[in-house]
Amino acid sequence: MKNIKNSIGLIIILSIFMGCSDVVEFDPHDEYEVTELDYLQTESDYRTMAVSCYTPTQWLNGVIVLGDIASDNAVAGGENASDVVSLQQIDNYLILTNNSTLEDLWQSAYEGVNRTNYLIDHKDVNLLGNVVDFEGKDALYGEVYFLRAFYYFNLVKMFGDVVLFTDHKLGLTDFGTLQRSPKEEVYAQMEIDLLQAIEALPTSQSQEGRITKYAAQALLGKIYLYQEKFDEAVPVLQEVVNGPFSLVPNMDDIFLPEGENGVESVYEVQYSNGQPYYNWGGQTRGQGNYAVQQCGVRGLSGTADMPYNSGWSTNLPTQDLANAYEEGDQRKEATTFDVEAYANNNPSLNVTYQVAPYKNTGLYNKKYLPRKGQTSGQVELNYDNNQRTIRYAEVLLMAAEANLRASSSNQALAQTYLDMVRDRAFGDQDHRVTATVQAIWDERRLELGMEGDRFFDLVRTGQANSVLSSRGYNPATNGLFPIPQREIDISNLTQNDGY
Numbered sequence: 001m002k003n004i005k006n007s008i009g010l011i012i013i014l015s016i017f018m019g020c021s022d023v024v025e026f027d028p029h030d031e032y033e034v035t036e037l038d039y040l041q042t043e044s045d046y047r048t049m050a051v052s053c054y055t056p057t058q059w060l061n062g063v064i065v066l067g068d069i070a071s072d073n074a075v076a077g078g079e080n081a082s083d084v085v086s087l088q089q090i091d092n093y094l095i096l097t098n099n100s101t102l103e104d105l106w107q108s109a110y111e112g113v114n115r116t117n118y119l120i121d122h123k124d125v126n127l128l129g130n131v132v133d134f135e136g137k138d139a140l141y142g143e144v145y146f147l148r149a150f151y152y153f154n155l156v157k158m159f160g161d162v163v164l165f166t167d168h169k170l171g172l173t174d175f176g177t178l179q180r181s182p183k184e185e186v187y188a189q190m191e192i193d194l195l196q197a198i199e200a201l202p203t204s205q206s207q208e209g210r211i212t213k214y215a216a217q218a219l220l221g222k223i224y225l226y227q228e229k230f231d232e233a234v235p236v237l238q239e240v241v242n243g244p245f246s247l248v249p250n251m252d253d254i255f256l257p258e259g260e261n262g263v264e265s266v267y268e269v270q271y272s273n274g275q276p277y278y279n280w281g282g283q284t285r286g287q288g289n290y291a292v293q294q295c296g297v298r299g300l301s302g303t304a305d306m307p308y309n310s311g312w313s314t315n316l317p318t319q320d321l322a323n324a325y326e327e328g329d330q331r332k333e334a335t336t337f338d339v340e341a342y343a344n345n346n347p348s349l350n351v352t353y354q355v356a357p358y359k360n361t362g363l364y365n366k367k368y369l370p371r372k373g374q375t376s377g378q379v380e381l382n383y384d385n386n387q388r389t390i391r392y393a394e395v396l397l398m399a400a401e402a403n404l405r406a407s408s409s410n411q412a413l414a415q416t417y418l419d420m421v422r423d424r425a426f427g428d429q430d431h432r433v434t435a436t437v438q439a440i441w442d443e444r445r446l447e448l449g450m451e452g453d454r455f456f457d458l459v460r461t462g463q464a465n466s467v468l469s470s471r472g473y474n475p476a477t478n479g480l481f482p483i484p485q486r487e488i489d490i491s492n493l494t495q496n497d498g499y
Contacts, residue, residue: 040126043134049119050140053147056112057269059284061291061387062105063154064452065315066090066481071454072467073445075359077316079298083358084314090481091359093472097485097499104284105158106484110170112151116144118169142200143211146219149190149197153223156183156190157456160480160496164189178491180483187227194220198236203243208261209270209386214243218266218390221398226460233402234410240266241399241417245392247424251334255367257374260386266395269387276377288375288382291315295365297339299354306349309370309379313356317363321449324442329425335449337366365450393421393447401440411435421447455479474498 068074076091086101164181197216224233277286296311325332343351400417403410459479477498
């Protein structure tokens with residue numbers, strides 16, 4: 001009886017679906033304006049989706065904050081010990097596996113991977129099996145390959161071994177099946193992507209902010225340095241050194257609006273505020289550079305011609321960083337902003353401010369200090385400052401390090417590149433130092449202070465424990481952050497050591 005009932009039920013169900021053509025032939029367009037099958041039909045579709053692959057780069061500015069707060073360059077600051085708890089944990093090396101900043105950065109980077117994978121998966125044919133060819137398609141995909149490598153590089157820097165997938169966009173069926181891949185395999189994929197990008201990309205773009213061949217070469221050179229592949233890094237970085245870039249005489253100018261996408265810019269993450277975003281629940285997904293608001297002086301005010309806006313007093317440079325600069329080094333003023341000295345030196349501005357309540361250092365991040373005229377709408381969420389991601393000065397220092405550490409060391413070239421950076425810093429040739437590996441590492445701290453490289457540099461060069469032990473750094477973590485707990489719960493991923 002049971003089997004008969006089941007059979008009848010099955011027949012009834014089949015009859016419903018086979019006899020009612022309006023059910024079987026349901027057209028999603030009846031309810032939705034666009035479906036997935038409508039995508040990638042034209043050149044415009046491909047170009048629009050390529051732009052969407054750029055978008056998550058804007059969500060990763062927290063990596064910059066992370067890279068300094070986790071080092072000796074900065075402290076979390078804020079109003080009290082519970083202000084931005086996720087950053088306080090990182091500052092104190094008491095990081096929980098549910099740290100919200102790390103979880104957000106993990107999700108942001110993998111959203112970028114998902115988007116680039118989707119477009120790469122349909123490079124040759126779209127979802128309907130059709131080929132859509134157009135002039136410049138290979139170059140467009142060069143940008144997408146760069147972006148996928150960029151997202152994976154940020155993941156590996158933070159977490160080490162990560163989930164590697166390149167052939168599709170993740171779906172619900174993938175959860176529970178994912179495994180972490182050795183970082184060596186992830187680096188290998190980055191190299192493949194960047195070599196493809198270099199072959200396809202032009203050396204210049206008509207639209208500011210788009211990725212060029214030089215940007216791909218610079219990122220590949222940096223990835224080689226992280227793997228200590230110095231022989232491979234030398235020629236690829238040399239191409240960028242010989243490119244159309246130069247050092248801006250006044251370093252302060254780089255971080256002004258008129259300095260965006262300038263002669264020293266190799267790659268910048270672009271921000272705008274033409275259509276301000278107001279959702280505080282998604283503050284890291286806004287149109288503007290959210291990290292800028294964090295750097296500002298709390299309660300800052302003054303006359304109308306005082307150029308700065310107030311902020312939240314987080315991500316504060318340390319006195320240790322300020323003291324690392326020699327007298328006459330213009331990078332100190334361009335990197336660390338002493339609000340008390342500024343107020344005293346500009347009495348006509350009637351500057352008032354609130355001392356940072358927690359972990360006050362007296363200093364603020366000058367490079368991304370909130371300025372009037374650089375935001376709109378919801379002031380805190382809509383600063384349009386570009387993130388200077390790879391500058392020519394860094395390329396020179398990477399090339400100096402690679403030449404010095406290559407199997408055929410080139411001391412002369414390393415010296416030349418180091419001299420170029422220091423000559424700009426002091427405005428003369430009287431402050432040159434001998435190019436040693438340690439001298440170049442130290443110069444990176446001075447040149448790139450508050451740009452997010454310091455912690456990752458200390459880890460990759462084996463200096464993290466000796467430099468950061470007094471701050472509570474735990475060498476058992478191997479310089480990695482914890483895999484977000486929710487990813488472990490969902491996909492049974494393994495956790496990093498020390499957590």
